[in-house]
Amino acid sequence: MLEVRDVDVTYGDIQALWGVSFSVRKGEMVALVGSNGAGKSTVLRTLSGVQKPRKGTITVEGTRSDTVDAHKVVELGVSLVPEGRRLFRDMTILENLELGGYIGRARKVKEEHLEWVFQMFPVLKQRISQLAGTLSGGEQQMLAIARALMSDPKLLLVDELSLGLAPIIVKNIYKTLREINKSRNVTILVVEQNVRLALEVADRAYVIENGRITMEGAGKELLASEAIKSAYLAIG
């Protein structure tokens, strides 16, 4: 459903991505792992449309997404949970969720979606009129995911959700993501610095190093590989 072909991204004179190609099939949960500064977030920014590739193509279910404005990418069914959550801090939980469902087709099913995300994250329902900026880190991450789901995405992009959160909370949120993936058939691409966690939870994974995809394989396979063990897991 997502096809990335030979994408180059540059920031001014600095090239961040070099011929990146990968694909995500319908219903999969795929991880993109790599160390700090490898280009993971650039990949997601490019997929979400705020960064344009200098070369290469991105297609979502056969439609080019790299040539349209960022706000149109959402209408193609791609929704982003950004790094650092990027909530509208001076707005209430309900308003954040309403904005998540801003696009036309999502507005019609707003009540149904609200019920769905509240069932997933009951804590949000109790605080519906509280300002987003006053929530704890874990609650903010839940709200960021719920907000992204309000647009009824086919593909959910999740950027570094483990940053700054306690391991137990991260584990629970990943469990919820897996449920969303299974029960609602939402395809998920997660970007994660915590390589072990990502490889454990994902069906397949790609490893990105210095702006290039260097390895790919099933999560379990990569976990067992010597190269991954020595570079990312500090074993061996």
Added chain:
Amino acid sequence: MGALLQILSYGVFSGALYGLVALGLSLVFGVMNYLNVAHGALIMLASYTVLWVCYYLHFDPFLSLILVIPTFFVIGWILFMGLFQRLLALPETEKLKNSLLISFGILLICSNAATMLWTADERAVATSYTGKVIDLLGVRLPYIGLATVFLAIIVVFAVHLFLTRTYFGKAIRAVSQDYEAASWMGINTSRACLVSFAIGVALAGFPGVVIALQTFNPMVSFDLTNKALIVLILAGVGSLRGVLFGGLLLGVVEAASVFLVGVAYREVVGLVLFVLVLMFRPQGIGGRKA
């Protein structure tokens, strides 16, 4: 006691006007970080427009708003497309500086062109209720002053409802908080900026009517921009709720200073207030700490 209430009432009337003057400026500044100092010139032009509509079409000044507001919405639309849209891609501080330069140019061009075209003579719209007052327990309340207060309350309330109750209003607030995150929600951010700029300019019509009912000339632009900037700081940058309050505060302090230290120091007192707020409460009286 009577004199005190009289002064307070004058302060409230001019304060409501200051609130209206600052409203459009504050909206635009809050949403896209453009400091549109041409706002005073736009209000001056709105006053002339009110004058013509009243003169040629024999409208009541307040009724003329049904023509003036849409006209200035279109003017705002054109100004944004022609001059301000290209600044959207710049970093925040560059947006501020560049918009300041462009709008300062517009301010100078408009006020000088207006002087050349329509002379520097004082103008005013005279109506049957100009100068009429209600006598309330010895305090004289002019009709126009009361109408200004009503207008200010209604307009601020309407803008507030628009921003908090409609999808598009919420989208505008989202853009003002994080335009990139707003685009991830599917919000067309440049369109949201265009529409809020046009609304900001359209809001110049309301103080335009009130100014037209007093006396005005093209150079009133500078004074209005000056007042708008003081209110913007008093209110807290981007805080629309604070604008009415900031305007009233400035109005009352000015009126009190006229009574206590004389009319010559009226402008000085406003600027002293401005400096004091910047020194001791830079986020503004209604604003939250960043």
